[in-house]
Amino acid sequence: MLPRFEVVARRRPVDLVVPGSSLDEVVAPYAAVTGPGSLELASGSDRLVARYDGDSVWLEVTTGGRTTEHRSRRLARPDGPVREVALALTGTHVTALTRGGDAWTARAKVDLRSRIDTRDEAWLGELGSDAPRAGRFGQLGLRDVRLVSHTDGAPYRLGDRVLLSATSAGPGFFDTAHTSVWSLDVDSLDLQHVSDLFFRRPDAPGAYGDHATHVVRDGDRWLVATSTWGDFDRRRPGATVGVTLAETSADLLGGRHLLDTRPLVLPTEGLRSVGVWDPHLVRDGEEWLVGFVSAPAFFVFHPALASGPSLDALTLRAAAADRTATEGTTLVRLGDGWRVLASDGRDSRRRLRERYPVFDLDLRETGTLAAPYPTNIPWPTLVPVGDSWLLVAFDGTRHGGRIAGYGTHGDLVFMRPEARTTV
Numbered sequence: 001m002l003p004r005f006e007v008v009a010r011r012r013p014v015d016l017v018v019p020g021s022s023l024d025e026v027v028a029p030y031a032a033v034t035g036p037g038s039l040e041l042a043s044g045s046d047r048l049v050a051r052y053d054g055d056s057v058w059l060e061v062t063t064g065g066r067t068t069e070h071r072s073r074r075l076a077r078p079d080g081p082v083r084e085v086a087l088a089l090t091g092t093h094v095t096a097l098t099r100g101g102d103a104w105t106a107r108a109k110v111d112l113r114s115r116i117d118t119r120d121e122a123w124l125g126e127l128g129s130d131a132p133r134a135g136r137f138g139q140l141g142l143r144d145v146r147l148v149s150h151t152d153g154a155p156y157r158l159g160d161r162v163l164l165s166a167t168s169a170g171p172g173f174f175d176t177a178h179t180s181v182w183s184l185d186v187d188s189l190d191l192q193h194v195s196d197l198f199f200r201r202p203d204a205p206g207a208y209g210d211h212a213t214h215v216v217r218d219g220d221r222w223l224v225a226t227s228t229w230g231d232f233d234r235r236r237p238g239a240t241v242g243v244t245l246a247e248t249s250a251d252l253l254g255g256r257h258l259l260d261t262r263p264l265v266l267p268t269e270g271l272r273s274v275g276v277w278d279p280h281l282v283r284d285g286e287e288w289l290v291g292f293v294s295a296p297a298f299f300v301f302h303p304a305l306a307s308g309p310s311l312d313a314l315t316l317r318a319a320a321a322d323r324t325a326t327e328g329t330t331l332v333r334l335g336d337g338w339r340v341l342a343s344d345g346r347d348s349r350r351r352l353r354e355r356y357p358v359f360d361l362d363l364r365e366t367g368t369l370a371a372p373y374p375t376n377i378p379w380p381t382l383v384p385v386g387d388s389w390l391l392v393a394f395d396g397t398r399h400g401g402r403i404a405g406y407g408t409h410g411d412l413v414f415m416r417p418e419a420r421t422t423v
Contacts, residue, residue, distance in 0.1 A: 008414055013142070014140055028198035028208065041089060059096050070108050078107070086098070106404040141399055142410065149216055151223075175209065196255075242266075243277065266304070280329055290306045290307070301326065304316065320365075337361075339359065340363060375410075389416075394409065
């Protein structure tokens with residue numbers, strides 16, 4: 001029996017530059033600089049500049065001896081005093097931002113895909129700046145939260161803290177985000193940034209900020225299963241999303257890491273599927289169970305579950321194909337067996353909207369998790385705390401203004417059991 005939950009706290013760490021980091025640590029196109037005026041990032045003869053003349057903010061991009069200017073007609077002029085200017089490289093986008101009070105606002109943004117291969121590791125290795133503060137890009141918000149776990153699903157603990165993986169939001173959507181790891185004190189709800197994870201693809205050169213990730217401790221190694229959202233563009237012919245798997249003995253509990261991956265083939269036989277994402281891995285004795293999402297179209301998606309003796313020999317066990325906007329497939333042991341949790345978004349059919357369904361391993365719904373449902377499609381992450389639970393979710397609250405737009409979410413939302421209630 002699970003309790004009924006209530007919201008007890010929210011957290012939202014916002015850092016354009018990871019505290020204490022430097023540009024020497026940049027291994028993927030996620031870097032930022034801040035200062036009181038105009039700022040520059042340069043690699044070889046390529047220059048990315050945020051200009052601020054005391055009145056308005058714009059971008060200048062120099063490649064191949066050609067300089068172009070990029071200025072927003074509506075948002076270039078801040079509506080108040082500017083305390084700080086920032087220049088952020090996230091994926092293929094470069095963004096100029098200002099901060100007056102506590103919040104950052106994007107003033108200009110441009111996609112560099114036709115000008116620079118920002119994922120090229122040699123290009124990244126020459127990235128430099130004379131800005132007052134420069135380093136790895138941090139985050140505007142957090143989403144896609146998962147408990148870092150052992151293979152049996154138990155939390156991996158760092159002292160008395162649990163670890164969470166999350167998608168660190170950038171000033172835009174898919175390719176401006178990346179994977180990060182955080183430690184959480186389950187009593188005080190103090191949240192601390194631990195590391196950032198980036199990925200090499202098995203089928204393409206360069207460094208990617210793939211995300212929607214599950215980090216698993218398997219003996220003396222880490223398994224990192226992640227979704228290839230880092231360059232997704234639904235307008236591209238044949239657009240798809242897959243899942244990759246990294247295996248490493250590196251210490252992922254600090255700094256930044258660029259991990260080599262291989263495909264994690266998630267079976268969709270009998271399903272119409274244009275993509276899979278949101279992997280969650282547990283091992284039940286000699287059998288692996290892998291929860292994921294399958295999409296018959298972008299963006300129509302539903303939970304699925306695979307099983308097999310190894311991660312290279314999975315077969316489809318079940319799919320909840322009646323869902324149309326359900327993701328965050330998560331395996332959790334409740335009582336004497338495994339259950340599958342998920343999140344029914346607001347675009348689901350009317351009777352299935354804004355709720356957390358609970359399924360058995362055949363993906364037959366057996367109940368719902370009784371908890372407030374924030375905006376967006378919050379994944380239900382249950383953290384055991386003694387003989388009780390902490391529920392960690394997220395919402396769709398944005399940060400960065402109209403230019404940054406969707407994808408800059410969200411707040412982390414923490415919930416604990418209501419007093420003396422069970423359902």
